[in-house]
Amino acid sequence: MTMNNEKTTIVLFSGELDKAIAAFIIANGAAAYDHDVTIFFTFWGLNALRKDEKVFVKKGFLEKMFAKMMPRGANKLGLSKMHFGGMGPKMIKHVMKKHNALSLPELIELAQEQGVKLVACTMTMDLLGLQKEELLDGIEYAGVAAYLGDAADAKVNLFI
C-alpha cells in the first residue's frame, strides 16, 4: 500500500449475512483494483468478526446476555429479508455454492489476503462486552477518529 492508492472505506454497522456479503464483495473488488480498503466494524457488524467457537472470557451479566443473543461469527448471521427462521440464509448459501460464489468466511479470508484493513470499533466492543480474544486474528482495533481520518482521504465511503 502506497500513499498514492485510491482509498475506499466501508462502515459495516449491520449484522446481517446479505449486507456483510455486499460489503465484502465491494471491498474485495476495490482491493483488486489496488484501492486501500478499510472496513470499520461497529455495532452488530462486529458479529461478522466473531470466532466460530465459544471463547471463555470473564464477563458481566449483561455482556454475557449480549454474547448469547448475538450471532457468533460469519456462519451464523441471519438475513435482512426473508429470514424465515433460518431457511432464508440456507437458501442463499445453497445458491451461492451452486454458482461457485465465495461464502462469507471465504470472502473475509480473501479480504485479509488482499490486505483489506479490518478494524473493530473499540467503543462498541466495550458496549457489547466483546473482547479481542473473541474476534478473528489479524484485525485492527480503533475508534471513530481513526475511521474519520481514513474516510476524509477516501473517494468512496459507504455505510452498510
Place this chain on the structure above:
Amino acid sequence: MTMNNEKTTIVLFSGELDKAIAAFIIANGAAAYDHDVTIFFTFWGLNALRKDEKVFVKKGFLEKMFAKMMPRGANKLGLSKMHFGGMGPKMIKHVMKKHNALSLPELIELAQEQGVKLVACTMTMDLLGLQKEELLDGIEYAGVAAYLGDAADAKVNLFI
C-alpha cells in the same frame, strides 16, 4: 452526458418502498442538477426493477421460490417500518398522492427520462434467479467492477 459533469452513484441494496423512494428522489434531484447519476441495483433492490406482470421463463426450484417470495415490481414493495401487513404502504401511497408526490413507478420513469443509468447487478441476478426478461426495459447490466469504476469518479456515493 459529458465527461465534465459531476457524478453521483447509489447502490440500492434494500427492497423496501420507502428506501427505494428515497433513492430515486436523491437520484432525480441530482440528475436535475446535471449530475451523471447511476443507481446500481443489487440483492433485494433488484425487486424494484421487476416488471409488474408475471413473465414466463425457465427456472430451477430455488429460483422459482425466490421469484414467488420476493415482491414483483415497484408497486408491490413493503415498508422498512410500520409495514403492518401492507397497511403502511397503502397509507404512504395515499399521503404521497394527496401531496401530489410522484409514486415510485413515476419516479423510476422520470429517472429514465432524465438519463439516470439504472444498472442491475448481474451477480445477484444469477443468485436470485432473476432473468433480463423479468426486469424493466431500458436498463443496463453490470457487475461490481463497473460500479466501482463509476464510484471512484463520483463525488457522492451512497449505499441505501
Place this chain on the structure above:
Amino acid sequence: MTMNNEKTTIVLFSGELDKAIAAFIIANGAAAYDHDVTIFFTFWGLNALRKDEKVFVKKGFLEKMFAKMMPRGANKLGLSKMHFGGMGPKMIKHVMKKHNALSLPELIELAQEQGVKLVACTMTMDLLGLQKEELLDGIEYAGVAAYLGDAADAKVNLFI
C-alpha cells in the same frame, strides 16, 4: 465555519436508536475535527428530532395516525436488532450509562453545541404530517436540493 473546512454529510433515514447513535457519533467526531457537518433527517429519521412532549397542532386523520404510531423523540426510538419489545433499548441505554457513553439526547445536544447543522427534510415532514412546532428548536428546514448542494462539496457522505 469557514469555506475551507472539510465537509461531511449524513442522511439519517432510519428511525432506530442504534443507527441514530451511530450517525451522531460520526457527526460529533467529524465536528471535533472542524468539519462542517450536516445531518439531513428524512423519513423515519425525523422521529429523532421530535420533542418529548405531546404538541397540540391541527392534523388530518392519517397525519394523526402517523404521529401516534411513530416514536416521539430520541428517548423513544427502538433498536434495528434485538428490540425484544423494548428490552433491547433498555439494555443498550444501561450499558451506555455504565460506560459513561453519551445518551442520544446528549449526543444531539453536543452536536448542536458543536455547530452540526441539523436539517429536517420538508418533503417528508409534509408526507408524515409533522409540523415545525413538534420538532426540536434550533434546527433548519430544507429539501433534497439543499442536501445535494452540501453533499457535492463534501468528502464524506453517508446514508444511514
